[in-house]
Amino acid sequence: MEVTDLRIALFSGNYNYVRDGANQALNRLVGYLLNQGAAVRVYSPVVEEPDFEPTGDLVHVPALALPGRAEYRAPVRLPGRVRKDIAEFAPNIFHIASPEILGHRALSLARRWNIPAVASVHTRFETYPRYYGLTFLEPLVVAVLRRFYRRCDAIFAPSESMAQILREQRMSFDVGIWSRGIDRGIFDARHRDLEWRRGHGIGDDEVAIGFVGRLVMEKGLDVYSDAIDQLEKRGVKHRVLVIGEGPAREWFERRLPNGVFVGFQKGADLGRAVASMDMLFNPSITETFGNVTLEAMAAGLPVVAARATGSQSLVDDGITGRLVRPGAIEAFADALQLYCEDDAARKAAGAAGCAASERYGWDQVNQALVDGYLRVVRQRVDGTSGPPRSPVP
Template identity: 60%
Template sequence: MQPSDLRIALFSGNYNYTRDGANQALNRLVGSMLDLGAAVRVYSPTVPEPAFEPTGDLVSLPSFAIPMKGRGEYRVATGLGAAVKRDLERFAPNILHLSSPDPAAHAALRWAQDRDIPVLASVHTRFETYPRYYGLGFIEPFIERMLKRFYNRCDMLVAPSQSTIDELLAMQMHDRIGTWSRGVDRTTFSPERRDWEWRRSMGLADDDAAIVFLGRLVMEKGLDVFAETIVQLRKRQVPHKVLVIGDGPAREWFASNLPGGIFAGFKTGEALGAALASGDIFFNPSVTEAFGNVTLEAMACALPVVAAGATGSASLVHDGVTGRLVPLQGQSADVVACAEALASYCRDPALRRAHGAAGETRARDYSWAAINRAVADYYITLIAERRALQTREAIAAG
């Protein structure tokens, strides 16, 4: 079987209506599959004015906005509906790819099992950790059980880092998990993108040590730990500036808890690459990410990284070589340890340059073409295994 024989039905909880790291990876995957000659149909909630144009054919799923402060821009796909089922039948996929464990994905899984079609699920984030950031930590065990049941009904999982795979195996989410890593666009993210004039226009002196936050401003990105760490740096009188790149529903909270922070707003493309490369140290306190695209992008820009020693970053950052991995204290990164790691970079430009250069070298290993071809190989393997099983069952039935 060749990639051009693939007919992939991809289900996403957010394919293009709000930009995030997961849907950027999914759109790149679809583009790679189309380049290989595969047929792809994407099913996801949609909105009248999405954040960007989708790659490939997109079919809208029934959905509603999440009724929660700070999450209202996201939608939950409620199911398939008769029209979507008819579209699926016409498309006749030979593999389903589920990227979000929402009600529509559960329905799609049942639809595929009824037709003996193999299913691959990709893990993009630590969904079970989200409730703790909204005062609902008590439901985490329930979500873990739900995820375990959902994922184990799939034929295979893929996750973006070995640290995430190890965690999923330990949680018994599945016993067959492959790697679908992430790539980085080296034309966008490069130390050559550093823009001294832009940096000065933002109030950063040439000799300032600018600590960068990059991402959607939502609490599960570790905004509380970031803000508390900066307070520690100020108490220690460590010279630094803070550059925040991104926007989101928690912007007001972050700004009020990060006095003096420079908020550059939401950026994409070359403007994003220039803003990131114009920083000096990247700080990622999030423990919810399965990979951490922003961490890899910062490394590609030759910024040393201080990150929580959790899934995702633990597989990217080489502690003491490309940055520092900070141990967890309870369910989040240790604030004091974060401050100590950042202080060492703020005070030592030579150390920043050395660890940043090592990170930039490591980032060269992440090629989108090779990474996405591995997913096509997983699809082909699952289809071949299912067809072999069907043949054996037919022979046994006589």
Template identity: 65%
Template sequence: MAEPLQADPKAPLADLRIALFSGNYNYVRDGANQALNRLVGYLLRQGAQVRVYSPTVPEPAFPATGDLVSVPSIAFPGRGEYRFPLALSPRLRSDLAAFAPNIVHISSPDIVAHRAVTWARHRKLPVLASVHTRFETYFRYYNMAWFEPAVEAMLRRLYRRCDALVAPSESMAQVLRDQRMNYDIDIWSRGVDRDLFNPGLRSLEWRRNLGIGDEEIVVGFHSRLVMEKGLDVFSDTIDELRRRGVVHRTLIVGDGPAREWLEDRLPDAIFAGFMGGQDLGKAVASMDVLFFPSTTETFGNVTLEAMACNLPVVAAAATGSESLVADNKSGRLIPPGAITQFADAIVTYLDDADLRAKHGAAGERRARDFSWDRINQAVADTYLRLIRQRAKKR
């Protein structure tokens, strides 16, 4: 096994050997694995060595950054696009031993992550867990809210066995503290690519191709279309706008297993489908207001991308959005599920072009603070700190 890093506060990142475990590194695109791939890319550029362990599929959503080792998995029941990791097999244990990491990073609370933590603890290696979503809340959207306390207890057991956690926002870190998950929690925020998301990408031609008039005001949503993104609240609010006779267009960018449900629910909405890269930036910049009522975000990449495009954001007052949106300055934060209040906030923006512009500009200024390199260096600094702390205990 590789010798641990010495307690040198200026130790170079080239001394890092990171074993990263992910439940979904690249087979389905989402905000969490986009952040992980960016992190790995940054670490590799700094000379660190990273080996990623994750389920794989023959045709992933995008190429993996770094060395990817396939973890045995099966399709997740009821959500076949996702894979359920099965075991830290002898093959993986042999690969780990050959790689000889000096820190282990887990990013999803699955069986293999539990086994990886045990593997690391037996070898007195530090373990960092990154928290990307509020898994315990997902069961509310599938009529299984009764199961949430048990899931929270299972998460606590895993996270308390880790040396530290990183969370995407201070609001999420406080939730984790309140849940007694761990008391060593650093912030690993999220960045935004300003080449892909900026006001200059707004395109009236793109809107026209979708049948949107130049003077029409667009209430937009962009995310993976799954129920835990608040699609029920979104559709109920759009219905409320319709009942009030509020003139607007609803634009939904994204795809997922709940798309058919949402298309049936909102037959007058425009569904642009999945987009990536600059096409996605153009779609977001071509909206006028982002409406994002999800309560399961730990950060809110969608919110930050809209802010970078100069849009005011109407969001649920929940983890993630609370750390990004300044209420009544760059958008509105509304109590989760408060349909009438969501509708009121959207109407205010639809009726007041000057307020849209003012709050959009404030959000764009805030988005300038989120540099990916600075953000990813914070994770690297946490790796180095945990290795130094572990070395002192030997």
């Protein structure tokens, strides 16, 4: 079987209506698949004004706005017209990008039609409840996720550290790696722009501690602001530069009244903003890879991050940045202080990070997933593998 024989039905709760790292990776994947001669059809909610144009053929599935997070849509069913479209497309593999209602319905359909199904893991959903005072729900979320992923032929994590977590959680017997790449035309230290910094009130000699991402509490905004408070108490000179938008922006601005908030950036503007920081501070534990971490490394910046999935596979502690126990405010402040006050250490870590980022190319990582597709389809045709027919305890 060759890549040109693949017919992939891709199911996503958010393919292009809100821009984030997961859906940008999916769009890059679809572009790569189409260029390689595979057939792809995407099933996801469609809105009138999406954040960006979709790659490939996109079929709308019904969805409702999420309570409290109206920018996101929750697919509620897989109607007859969509099932008919899938049947006419005649896929030989399903790729499910999110374990919500659409993903469950698609997986059930794949099993009914005896079509192999794989899932890609993009975030640690089981960690979300703790940011909203619902930590007691985590075991239930893990159980639901396990039931879903165990029904797939294989699952793919974006980093080895995340893959290990999935194995320890007994999510699947077949865990592969679909990593992430970097666009070196955008993320490069040469895009650093002192005039841009000055325009936002950041002096040439000021050390800018950056944040990049959606402004939502599950990104660790509380830990970020608490660590910055410690720097203030210690009298460490710094500036905070926040790149991104989201429902928690007002809260974050109140917590960091001296921070520079430049809003959502994309393309060359994003590359310039990242390169114009002096370090990235990423306290989040929800990422399975950490696109922003890799982008900062490619721009020649040291990274201070939580010792968690994603960052753990990217940051070489003491070489390209510092890894800190999640939630350890004082330790985060220590690492940030080091890079604020030691120019040589900051530059050395940034240079090492840039060098380390060179092994991440989009074609290579997408081809690894294509190889995974082909393996799963061949194994199903040969009758040598498939998901358990009943839940495994």
